[in-house]
Every structure is written in structure tokens, then in C-alpha cells.
Amino acid sequence: MKYWRKPLDLESIKASRGRVIIVEDRCKGCEFCVAYCPRNVLGMSQTFNVRGYHTPAVIDESKCVNCHFCEALCPEFAIYSVEATDAGKGGTARYRRKNN
């Protein structure tokens, strides 16, 4: 983040960072999350899930601020964000669940 001057409480305030979790097999490819993520974290992937839909993929996880908007908007409960405990490290967990 570029600051024109350094804020006095920069060290103590931590911007929240989020990690996106996608439950691939629930997704039905509506693209709501991709279109309405306020930080443009997501894009559509080229792969298919087991139902034949394109699922979202995380493009730039460092931008995610854990606002939960994708989680609130998704009609399938297929995407949600959690507090990133190790911000910047690792990729998104995309996983298949056995019984939904």
C-alpha cells in the first residue's frame, strides 16, 4: 500500500487479510463472486468441476481483506473467506468434499 505520509499508528493497526476457500463441487458457475468481489481477488478458472461448471479461482490472494462478500453472495455456499493467519503464504485451499 502506498502512503503519501506514514500514518502514526501504522505499526499497531493491521489490515485484515483473508484467505478464500472454495468448495469446488458445490459451485454452479454463476460468477457472482467474481463480479462483485470489491478487491477483484477472483477470476473464473478454465477447469471444470465434477458438475461441468467453471469455478472461480483466486487470482491475487494478497488483496483479500476477508470482507465475506463472496460468502454472503454465493447461492451455493461454495465459497467463503477466513482470517488469513499466515497472510501471503500458501495458496487457496480448493477442495472436494465427499458428501457435500
Place this chain on the structure above:
Amino acid sequence: MKKAGKNVPGHPMEELIRTERLPHIWCAGCGIGTVFGSVMAAIQKSGYDLDKTAIVSGIGCTARMAGYIRLDSFHTTHGRALPFATGLKLANPELKVLVVSGDGDLLAIGGNHFIHTARRNIDITVICVNNLNYGMTGGQVAPSTPFGAKTTTSVAGCPEEPFNFCYLASACGAVYVARWTSLHIRRLTNSITEAMQKRGFGFVEILTPCPTSFGRRNKIGTALETLKFYHERSVIRNDIDPKEAPIDFGNNIVVGKFVDTERLTFLDNYQLSCRKQIGDWPDFEGTMVQDNQAG
């Protein structure tokens, strides 16, 4: 692609969803899924005992929500969710009862029950998902279908003007009336929470995309395009008279919280009558003041 590790937390709503029944039946892009999430978030936020919260629905796409939520839920007959909920609530006033159903179920076949339940001010919260048609049966005309819109029973354009549901609810005596779209999630969740916490008949209408039935026949495009359309056209006007808040697709879709007032509920008045504390009609002192009269 990583497999789910032990450290991956589950979806925060998981406990409230009957996950063994997923995937749900709603189409890709259907707004009902979003409303479902919103309803669950509102229920959690409202702080009521989940064991004493009940969902009653009728028949239709929206009404299927009762089958996916892990609360006491009742999927009844078409249009009759409101009287069922009336009986449920009056038999056990400790319950928090929500009625979740579609525009056709609540206001066409259920229209009579709607006006009377609102008039009596039964303490329930009604979530009306408005997808502008009868979705479950393939997209027929509903009392919400815009004039001129194409459905399977109006292939040349709908010849009827739709209701303004919020105006109707407010005229019948609802104490809380709001309209949102499924894009206004946070405000919608807040609205539902407020309606639940309010004593009396609360009504929240939600415009949602119906890409498969309505959207396809009216060349609206995908669900995402419908949401963008709602995004562009919706204007938030809180506290205005719902009569001035039509859904005018050519111009503006007015959303907001329109009515937020107080009135004794049916049970309050019933207790008064049981105790013979209702005065003798028509000899009240002075005259009755109507709600919408000034002064």
C-alpha cells in the same frame, strides 16, 4: 489442487444447513440461495434460541428453503403457509416463526391469508422472494409479473399490471415493510433481523434473478446480468410511503425500509378481550385516530 486438510475450517453456515441434502435444487445463478444465506445470517444475528425458531413455507422454489435449513421447518400446501404459521405461533407463542415463500404462493393463492394475517398483526416475519413469475412450474404469470413481460402463460406479453407488494402489506397493517434485491445482502440481513426483532407482522420483499424461467424468456441474460440490472436501476429510499415505491423496470426500482411502526399484536388484543378489557364499541372517549392521518 490440494485436498482438504485438517486445518481447513468449514463454511460458517454449515451447522444451520442440512448439508446431507446439498446440492440444493435451485438453478445456477438463482437468487434464492443468496436469500437463504441471508436468512440464516439474520437468524443467527437476531439472537433467538434456534430450537425455538421455526420456518414455515408453502410450495414453490423459495418454499424449498424449509427443506435445507436445520431448524423446525414446515413445508405446507400452496398458499397456506400463513394460516399454518398463525396456528403454530398462537399455539406456542414462545416460538419465533418465519414464513419464507415466493410471490405467487404468498400473494396470489395465499393473498387472502396474507391480508388477514397482516390485519391481525400476528407476530411472524414474512420473507417474500419475488422472482417475477411462478418459477417451479416453469415460468408462468404471477401477480408480480411486469406488464408486457413474457411468460409461458403470457407469450404475447403479460396483460396485467402487477401488485406493489409493499404497498399492499402496509395497507393491510404490517408493522415492518422493506424491499431489497438479492444483491443488497447486508442491508437485507439487517432488515430481516429487524423484522424478526419487531413484534408484529413484518414483511420483507426481495427481488431475485430467475435466469431459467423469467430471465431467459425476457432476454435479460444470465443471472449476473440481472443482478447488474438491479444494481443499476435500484435506488434506496428509506422511510418513504410504499405507495410511492413502485418497481418500475423502465425507470427505477425503489428499495429500502418503508414502514417501521408499532401496533398491538393479535395475541395482545386477544388477551385484552379474554379479560374483557376492550372497551364498549363505539363509546370510546373521543374518536379513533387513524395511522395515516396527520396530527
Place this chain on the structure above:
Amino acid sequence: MREKVGPQGIEGRIIREKNLPHVIIKKYLLHEERCMAGKAVLTGTYFMNGDYACCEGALAAGCRFFAGYPITPATEIAERMSIRLPELGGIFIQMEDEIASMAAILGASWGGVKAMTSTSGPGFSLMMENIGLGICTETPCVVCNVQRAGPSTGLPTLVGQGDMMQARWGSHGHYEVIALAPSSPQEMFDLTIRAFNLSEQYRIPVIIMADEVVGHMNERVVIPRRDEIEIVGRRKPKVPKRDYLPYNPDPDGVAPMANCGDGYRIHITGLTHDERGYPGMDEATQAQMVNRLIQKIAGNREKIIRTENIYLDDADVVVVAYGISARSARQAVRDARSGGMRAGLIKLETVWPFPEKLIRDVAARVRALIMPEINAGQMVLELQRCAGGACPVHLVSHFGGSIIHPSTIVSAIKDAIKGRK
């Protein structure tokens, strides 16, 4: 400033008395002990209207919710309920139509309260869809149909018995019902109690097929002491909440019932469902569910069916009757006996399920069966079916507007004994 008065004025007073409405509601929680201990059972001997006796029977059985709509000749049940239920901490609500009434009593039943509605022919027709819902969801409740002559608006103030088949087959789909037919105000009292007991025991809406004469006549009604009345409640689940399945039946075919708010997180639907209550869109689930609904009643017929048999052992001709026609029949059988004819009577207390076995046994050894009824022949079809040709079956009927005179039945008995048609 204009002072707000009327309902708003009362509201002003209520608000000043801290949270009083909430206090009132809490005090009106419907505890069976509190309500039964007081005036629920008006022990004594009365000269009472049949509709009123039905109301008193319901209250004695523990009914504390009534949702109804006025219709001749059942209005008196609603009227009396509107006075009595507030005395007992119950809820009376006049709904906007009969459809809403039926839906409301189903909801009240799931809320844990015994509930009832009353109607006549036109309202009965309206209630059919929700009666089906009650049967499919296995909801205990009682519907009293005080029949009048039909079809359609018909003769609103005069007797008929033309809804008998409708009670059995009125709703769409295939199912079993329990229907009782009182033939006096005393039976209106007694059979209403039995109706509630059966509905709670078998988790099914029970229909009381009364008629305008039984409903409107005044006769001696003896209301016993509270401890002399047998009351049956619904079976509660005994398994932990996580293991509870709303439609997993006990050996007798009836599943224990958790009420809404008990914490079992039940899902109840009118869609074809499995034992979890979840909809199942396949033939196997349909077979399992419909079979369970049918067997629940058919498998317990012996316990449900009740008839009153008079002069049956040596009868040549047996009259089978129900409702007010059973009163005419009783008199006719007595007259026939005094005239030297060996007539007998089977008075049907339960009209559905129909007492097939009894009729089959009797048909095998009598010269004829006679059924008087005030319609064009409805229950007589069941009689013919069960008799199976073993003996002739005669119908004594007219289409409605008055009761059947005993002398008409006596002539029919005479003709039957002589072998004339």
C-alpha cells in the same frame, strides 16, 4: 393535541404497565394440568344442544385451540368455543375461510396443542387439500363435519348424510382415514373425546361425521367426572435428538411425535418423504410412505372399529345405520321386533374404517341387509361390497331435508323378510 384513544388508547395504558402483554402471554401458556383442573369438564347432567356437546367433549379431551369459520349447522360449535376457550387459557380464532382454518389447526397441533375445527359440506370440500396434508404429515387434529343436504349450497339448515364417501376419498391420492358418526348429543360428547384420543394415538386427522339433526337437537347429555374420562396424548420420542427420525414408526405403525420447539429440528413436508422427513422423488419412497400411512390404520382396524350391535344373534334381517339414521333404525328394529319380525341393528360408531369383517360374517347368515341413509346411497356401496353377494342389500333413503321415518325402515324389513325387493 388530540388524545389517542380506542385501541391505541388501550395501547397507551398497556405500554405504561411495563411489558404487560408479554406477561399476559406467559401466563397463558397452555399447561394441561392447569386447564383440566378447572372448568374444562362441566360434570353434570344437561339438556344440551349437540353442537355444544361436541364443544364440551373437545374441551374435556384437552382441546385448547379452535380455528373455524361460521357455517350452518356447525356455527354453534365455534360460538361456544369462542366463549369457553378464553376461560381455559386456550385460543379461539375465527379464520378468513375454511382452508385457513384447517391449515391453522395443523400448525397448532405441531405447536403442541390439541386442535379442532368444525364445518359443514361446502367448508368440508374446501378443507380437503389440507386434510390431505394432515394425513401425509401425520398431524393429530379433529375435524367435525355437521352434514347438511347437498350438493353445493344445498339445504343449509336441513339434514343430509351425503358427505360419507367424501370423508374417505375427498382428498387426492390414496390414504386411510378414521371417521366417527355420532347419533345423539351424548354421542357428540363421547365420540369427540374418542376422536381426539384416536387422532393423538394414530397421528391422523379424525373426522366426526355428524349431521344437522344431531348437531341441532337438544337432548340429555351426561358429562362425567374428569377422572372418569380417558385421555390419550401423543407419543413422545424417547431417543436422543440426534437420532430422532420423525417418520420412523414403532411396531404398531405410529411414529413418536416431537413438537415444534422441542429441539428436534424436524422437517415436515407434504411431499412424499422418507423416515427422516426429507422429500424423496422416487417410487421406493412413495411405496414406503403410502404403505406406512395405509397400514397404520388398516393394521389397527380391530382397535379402531367400534359398532353397537343390537339383537344381532338371531336376526333374520339386519339394519346397518349411522348418525341420525341410526336413531330411526333403532326405533324401527324395536317396532319390528314387537311385530314379531327378527330384526337386528348394527349401529356404526366408526364409519371409516368400515367394519368389513363383521359385515361379511353377518351377511353370510342373514336373509338381507338394510341400510337407511339420507343420500342416494353411499355407505350402502360399502355394505354391498363387503356382503359380496352373500345376501341382498337394500337401501332406504331419500336425498335430504328430513330424517328417515322409522316406519319406512319397518316396511323395508317386512319386505326383506318376505323376500320381496
